[in-house]
Structures are given as C-alpha cells and as structure tokens.
C-alpha cells in the first residue's frame with residue numbers, strides 16, 4: 612500500500628511537472644472588447660481559445676458574472692454582454708477583470724474600458740407635489756417590490772440563452788427613450804432605465820429574448836410586470852402590462868407572446884416599458900434591436916494572452 616501510494620505521488624508529481632512544462636507552449640486566447648463604450652450602450656466581450664476552457668468569469672462594476680462556454684469549430688468561446696448605466700456609472704475608465712480556467716490552471720486578465728459621455732434627452736416638468744411623492748401608506752410596499760425586483764435582476768444563471776439582435780416586443784414607436792432625464796419641480800430624477808414603446812391596451816407583447824421567467828408581479832410603479840433571465844446576467848423587463856400570460860419559472864422562447872400591454876402602475880397612458888438589465892446595469896436596448904453580435908464586435912480592441 613505504502614509503495615503504491617508513493618508511486619502515485621511520483622506519478623502525480625510527474626503530471627504536474629509535465630503540465631508546467633507544457634504550460635509554456637499552451638494555447639493562445641483572443642479577447643475582443645471595446646476600448647471605449649458610450650454610457651448606457653450595451654457592449655460585448657468575446658473570449659476565444661484554442662485550448663479547452665473550463666471556466667470563464669468577468670468582474671465588471673462590482674459584479675462577478677460567470678460566462679457560458681461553447682465549443683465551435685474546435686474553439687472554446689465565451690461571450691458576455693455588458694454596459695454602464697447612465698446616471699449610475701460616472702464616465703471614465705474602468706477595469707474589467709477576466710478569470711480564465713483551463714486544465715486546472717487559472718489566468719487573470721485586466722482589460723480597461725473607457726465609458727464616454729452620451730447626450731440623452733432632458734426635460735423639465737412642474738407637477739403638484741402630491742403627484743411626485745408617493746403617499747406614506749405605500750412606502751413599505753414600494754420597498755418590498757424594489758427588493759423583489761433587485762433579487763430578480765441579480766439572477767446569474769450560466770446558460771446563455773440570449774442572441775442578437777433582440778426581437779422588438781411590440782411594433783410601436785419609441786415615445787420615451789432610454790436615458791431621458793426628468794427634472795421634476797427642479798429636482799433631477801433617476802434617468803429613464805428603459806424605453807417606452809407605443810402600444811394600445813391589449814397589444815400582444817413578445818419576449819425579446821429566450822429565457823426563464825424569474826419574476827411576475829403587480830407593482831406600485833411598474834404595474835403588472837415580467838422579468839426574464841436569459842443567462843450571463845442578461846435580464847429583460849416588461850412593465851405596465853394589462854395581463855400576464857406566463858408564470859414564475861416558465862421557460863419562454865424569443866418571440867413568444869408573454870403578455871398584453873396596458874397602463875397598469877404609475878403611468879398616464881397605455882404603453883410598454885421595455886428594460887434591458889446587464890449585470891445590474893440598466894442599458895439602452897435600442898442599439899441591439901438592429902445590431903447582431905458581429906456588429907457589436909466590430910471595431911473592438913483585441914487582447915492576446917497565453918496560458
């Protein structure tokens with residue numbers, strides 16, 4: 612037994628030595644990422660390796676997101692979709708830390724991404740104070756719903772179900788774009804976290820991406836709402852619905868009818884509020900209604916690392 616375990620030790624030492632020796636000639640990993648991105652604009656990062664990858668994660672804006680690995684043409688590929696929320700992340704240069712694992716080895720790569728300013732719409736409104744401040748009786752409800760929404764947006768499932776471009780959930784025009792900042796009674800409010808699309812009550816609403824329903828509810832501000840997780844930190848939101856046609860845990864396909872639009876919650880008229888949240892950052896969905904992944908990866912920087 613003793614001899615046997617000694618042989619095993621020698622063998623495993625030999626394996627480690629061999630792995631270390633081979634390490635020098637290990638495969639190359641290509642990383643495509645944007646050197647700069649406008650605030651609120653979604654961007655993609657793609658990692659391509661000729662050697663087997665067993666784990667990839669990206670740390671961005673305080674979140675660590677595990678990325679799904681697919682094998683295509685003998686190459687190991689991981690793709691992430693990210694952004695920096697307008698009004699939440701200041702413009703400037705931020706690090707993205709990538710952690711790659713292969714055959715028991717770990718490699719960390721630091722990318723630098725510059726978030727540049729984007730001019731979003733701004734309008735000033737004067738409204739009676741009673742319309743701006745919610746009544747005290749609903750504060751507890753608002754806090755509870757904010758917590759539930761926060762938990763839904765923090766879903767980090769590994770399997771990547773998103774693909775680009777997104778499907779437009781309704782055909783209507785944009786009545787209020789992403790990033791619009793309202794200055795109510797002289798006080799700036801949080802910029803618009805999604806986009807409003809014109810839709811009369813009863814218009815069928817399609818899922819912009821495939822995924823799993825992680826939250827449905829009837830919230831004070833958002834009204835009847837749906838949150839769908841598409842993996843890799845990608846969550847889509849559908850607010851102010853008239854009726855919800857899915858339930859928590861349902862798996863939906865891109866383009867499937869999930870609801871009828873309406874005017875539930877705190878709104879002045881019927882429309883669909885559509886939101887795209889990438890690892891806790893509400894971003895502008897508009898650019899990726901037309902751009903596919905190849906378009907997003909065009910003009911990106913390239914980092915090459917060796918394992």
Ligand SMILES: [Zn+2]
Pocket residue numbers: 787803805806807884885
């Ligand atoms: Zn809205």
